[in-house]
Amino acid sequence: xxxxxxxxxxxxxxxxxxxxxxxxxxxxxxxxxxxxxxxxxxxxxxxxxxxxxxxxxxxxxxxxxxxxxxxxxxxxxxxxxxxxxxxxxxxxxxxxxxxxxxxxxxxxxxxxxxxxxxxxxxxxxxxxxxxxxxxxxxxxxxxxxxxxxxxxxxxxxxxxxxxxxxxxxxxxxxxxxxxxxxxxxxxxxxxxxxxxxxxxxxxxxxxxxxxxxxxxxxxxxxxxxxxxxxxxxxxxxxxxxxxxxxxxxxxxxxxxxxxxxxxxxxxxxxxxxxxxxxxxxxxxxxxxxxxxxxxxxxxxxxxxxxxxxxxxxxxxxxxxxxxxxxxxxxxxxxxxxxxxxxxxxxxxxxxxxxxxxxxxxxxxxxxxxxxxxxxxxxxxxxxxxxxxxxxxxxxxx
Amino acid sequence: xxxxxxxxxxxxxxxxxxxxxxxxxxxxxxxxxxxxxxxxxxxxxxxxxxxxxxxxxxxxxxxxxxxxxxxxxxxxxxxxxxxxxxxxxxxxxxxxxxxxxxxxxxxxxxxxxxxxxxxxxxxxxxxxxxxxxxxxxxxxxxxxxxxxxxxxxxxxxxxxxxxxxxxxxxxxxxxxxxxxxxxxxxxxxxxxxxxxxxxxxxxxxxxxxxxxxxxxxxxxxxxxxxxxxxxxxxxxxxxxxxxxxxxxxxxxxxxxxxxxxxxxxxxxxxxxxxxxxxxxxxxxxxxxxxxxxxxxxxxxxxxxxxxxxxxxxxxxxxxxxxxxxxxxxxxxxxxxxxxxxxxxxxxxxxxxxxxxxxxxxxxxxxxxxxxxxxxxxxxxxxxxxxxxxxxxxxxxx
DNA sequence: TGTCAATAAATCAATTTCGTTGATTTATAG
DNA sequence: CTATAAATCAACGAAATTGATTTATTGACA
Numbered sequence: 017x018x019x020x021x022x023x024x025x026x027x028x029x030x031x032x033x034x035x036x037x038x039x040x041x042x043x044x045x046x047x048x049x050x051x052x053x054x055x056x057x058x059x060x061x062x063x064x065x066x067x068x069x070x071x072x073x074x075x076x077x078x079x080x081x082x083x084x085x086x087x088x089x090x091x092x093x094x095x096x097x098x099x100x101x102x103x104x105x106x107x108x109x110x111x112x113x114x115x116x117x118x119x120x121x122x123x124x125x126x127x128x129x130x131x132x133x134x135x136x137x138x139x140x141x142x143x144x145x146x147x148x149x150x151x152x153x154x155x156x157x158x159x160x161x162x163x164x165x166x167x168x169x170x171x172x173x174x175x176x177x178x179x180x181x182x183x184x185x186x187x188x189x190x191x192x193x194x195x196x197x198x199x200x201x202x203x204x205x206x207x208x209x210x211x212x213x214x215x216x217x218x219x220x221x222x223x224x225x226x227x228x229x230x231x232x233x234x235x236x237x238x239x240x241x242x243x244x245x246x247x248x249x250x251x252x253x254x255x256x257x258x259x260x261x262x263x264x265x266x267x268x269x270x271x272x273x274x275x276x277x278x279x280x281x282x283x284x285x286x287x288x289x290x291x292x293x294x295x296x297x298x299x300x301x302x303x304x305x306x307x308x309x310x311x312x313x314x315x316x317x318x319x320x321x322x323x324x325x326x327x328x329x330x331x332x333x334x335x336x337x338x339x340x341x342x343x344x345x346x347x348x349x350x351x352x353x354x355x356x357x358x359x360x361x362x363x364x365x366x367x368x369x370x371x372x373x374x375x376x377x378x379x380x381x382x383x384x385x386x387x388x389x390x391x392x393x394x395x396x397x398x399x400x401x402x403x404x405x406x407x408x409x410x411x412x413x
Numbered sequence: 414x415x416x417x418x419x420x421x422x423x424x425x426x427x428x429x430x431x432x433x434x435x436x437x438x439x440x441x442x443x444x445x446x447x448x449x450x451x452x453x454x455x456x457x458x459x460x461x462x463x464x465x466x467x468x469x470x471x472x473x474x475x476x477x478x479x480x481x482x483x484x485x486x487x488x489x490x491x492x493x494x495x496x497x498x499x500x501x502x503x504x505x506x507x508x509x510x511x512x513x514x515x516x517x518x519x520x521x522x523x524x525x526x527x528x529x530x531x532x533x534x535x536x537x538x539x540x541x542x543x544x545x546x547x548x549x550x551x552x553x554x555x556x557x558x559x560x561x562x563x564x565x566x567x568x569x570x571x572x573x574x575x576x577x578x579x580x581x582x583x584x585x586x587x588x589x590x591x592x593x594x595x596x597x598x599x600x601x602x603x604x605x606x607x608x609x610x611x612x613x614x615x616x617x618x619x620x621x622x623x624x625x626x627x628x629x630x631x632x633x634x635x636x637x638x639x640x641x642x643x644x645x646x647x648x649x650x651x652x653x654x655x656x657x658x659x660x661x662x663x664x665x666x667x668x669x670x671x672x673x674x675x676x677x678x679x680x681x682x683x684x685x686x687x688x689x690x691x692x693x694x695x696x697x698x699x700x701x702x703x704x705x706x707x708x709x710x711x712x713x714x715x716x717x718x719x720x721x722x723x724x725x726x727x728x729x730x731x732x733x734x735x736x737x738x739x740x741x742x743x744x745x746x747x748x749x750x751x752x753x754x755x756x757x758x759x760x761x762x763x764x765x766x767x768x769x770x771x772x773x774x775x776x777x778x779x780x781x782x783x784x785x786x787x788x789x790x791x792x793x794x795x796x797x798x799x800x801x802x803x804x805x806x807x808x809x810x
Numbered sequence: 811t812g813t814c815a816a817t818a819a820a821t822c823a824a825t826t827t828c829g830t831t832g833a834t835t836t837a838t839a840g
Numbered sequence: 841c842t843a844t845a846a847a848t849c850a851a852c853g854a855a856a857t858t859g860a861t862t863t864a865t866t867g868a869c870a
Binding site: 423424425427428431456457459460463464480482484485486487488 | 865
């Protein structure tokens with residue numbers, strides 16, 4: 017039975033849905049006792065008790081924390097995510113670096129391998145991913161290997177539009193190539209959407225259910241979160257904020273990107289944030305122009321989607337990111353904005369690691385989060401929640 | 414128990430969800446036999462049989478159609494929406510007219526009352542709505558009155574920003590005022606979103622699950638449909654395409670609206686489409702400028718949300734609307750659009766009646782459509798499908 | 811042209827899954 | 841030692857599933 021069709025609901029689907037919702041609540045709120053879960057979900061304590069028992073048996077939750085005493089009554093026993101509950105590989109394809117990370121169920125990066133390159137090439141990155149994944153797998157126990165859920169890839173789209181050197185990417189399907197060799201499920205999404213998903217899944221700040229996200233690196237991208245779900249779009253190209261049109265017949269990435277800054281400098285910027293040294297005049301010019309286009313794009317997105325928050329992150333020093341947030345917020349306030357409420361603008365919390373983390377979050381989202389947390393495009397004309405199967409420990413298979 | 418919290422799933426919710434999905438499938442696809450429903454939903458024929466039996470008993474579906482023979486086997490018995498299954502009132506607040514319509518479950522307008530005005534005033538519209546609703550109710554049978562689900566209001570937001578004459582709207586809550594007097598549930602949403610919802614619910618053309626919608630009347634608005642659901646936004650202001658920023662420090666409604674056309678003409682346009690008489694130079698100028706801003710806004714929205722389709726409708730003659738569609742499509746093709754796929758541009762199918770129909774669709778969506786078809790904003794941090802209660806016929810209450 | 815097997819829709823009966831309700835156990839504050 | 845609240849146990853009800861049965865049509869063969 018195809019899982020991509022508009023689906024009716026079934027009792028089994030109910031269980032899977034509730035399991036995933038519990039994991040999501042704990043992921044966003046930190047360790048929670050069963051009573052709080054029942055309260056948050058509107059289910060009975062008994063139901064939560066049954067579901068959590070299975071999740072603990074499946075190795076996804078950990079009840080070994082300290083009982084929290086304080087109020088009258090039996091003390092609360094907070095349930096935490098079990099870090100070893102599942103493991104994920106994340107591959108980031110960047111303009112200057114490829115990265116492969118191993119991330120655990122709690123969102124910690126356990127291992128990282130890096131491949132620098134003059135330009136990314138699909139053959140080189142495929143070989144790097146295969147070799148590095150092999151090394152990482154070799155270092156895992158049998159039990160850990162059984163709990164590896166798959167690999168996610170965060171890659172820019174339309175790479176061949178950037179430069180002649182990236183023509184080899186045209187027509188390549190890195191996802192399929194790696195899925196075949198690695199013998200595990202592989203996902204691939206736009207790098208901006210991945211970074212956004214990482215902020216939602218692993219970010220340390222409270223986030224509203226709806227926000228717009230920009231990620232400024234060598235090129236500019238973004239992501240869209242609606243109702244607590246990362247929106248990928250019917251052709252997987254949602255959140256393409258780098259392509260957003262701005263006045264002057266240009267697009268956001270023509271102005272607000274690190275490559276533009278490097279072009280103004282006349283040389284590449286170092287990978288080490290602390291070593292960035294920017295002349296004030298060039299910096300101000302870039303900040304000013306970038307803030308203009310970011311605020312234009314942000315206001316357009318707010319008009320269409322009513323975002324209360326815009327998050328800006330990127331591969332740049334914290335200080336520069338903060339200045340960009342400030343400049344964008346100020347530019348937004350100066351724009352004509354009748355009929356819309358201006359959003360808050362805020363910096364992201366993950367910086368350079370956002371894309372690789374987001375890549376690893378793809379199998380996590382697909383397997384362990386409520387349906388559509390990383391919303392897959394569904395063919396067919398009618399929208400309906402796709403329900404997931406109940407979660408089982410790898411041992412059961 | 415608050416229904417606006419992130420909710421776990423329950424068996425009862427499952428039934429309600431499936432009931433609504435069946436109604437939605439039939440609404441969009443036309444009469445369907447049980448076997449096709451089971452196929453489309455991924456449920457067993459038995460489940461569909463049970464659910465449809467109840468929906469027929471509740472008076473929402475009609476099994477009285479002709480059996481369709483042709484293939485081997487027992488002929489198909491298509492189930493259709495029962496027009497008398499429910500009735501809805503829709504109130505449109507417009508710049509020149511207020512309209513109150515009575516719409517049946519199949520989407521047919523059964524009655525309509527109109528109030529012309531120099532400017533809309535909340536007191537006058539309230540009185541008009543109360544009086545007209547009373548007259549309409551008086552003409553219904555007792556059974557029909559029992560099946561009246563409520564009233565929806567389609568109103569522009571921030572009315573007081575348009576003109577000094579509309580200052581009385583500030584701070585008014587027409588929804589609450591009417592809900593109190595009319596003794597029925599009342600909804601109110603932005604008129605652009607309502608028009609978009611009408612296209613989705615009652616439009617005669619096939620629509621994809623995701624599209625952007627513009628509605629050009631005295632002012633310009635719009636709507637957003639994602640995954641087959643009308644998106645209202647966390648503060649109910651999604652789809653505010655009239656406020657979309659365009660080059661030159663302006664917004665869409667500063668350029669692409671009938672009021673701009675009237676200003677250029679120097680006089681108001683008649684309510685009768687056939688009586689519109691526009692000098693070619695003024696028409697061309699308006700079409701050209703409007704297409705530019707519409708295509709800019711559309712391309713921005715496509716970058717953010719990956720829409721495959723843009724629908725343009727409005728209170729104007731079919732011919733003018735077609736010309737605007739054509740001009741916008743052409744302007745879109747001329748824009749720089751690296752990294753995004755250009756959407757199809759198409760005319761809406763409802764024209765002047767879109768907003769009133771969409772108003773009536775608000776109680777329909779709230780009561781009889783899958784959760785979030787007209788997505789209500791949900792407070793709280795974690796997104797989850799809100800499940801509806803099973804549908805019961807009014808007689809059961 | 812008439813009869814009958816094949817086919818597919820729709821329903822009947824029995825079973826399983828899952829959440830709920832009400833009673834019970836456990837551990838802490840005061 | 842009592843009140844309180846978390847968590848579990850046992851019985852119940854709602855909804856979907858599976859497998860068998862009924863119903864009505866097509867199409868082939870006599």
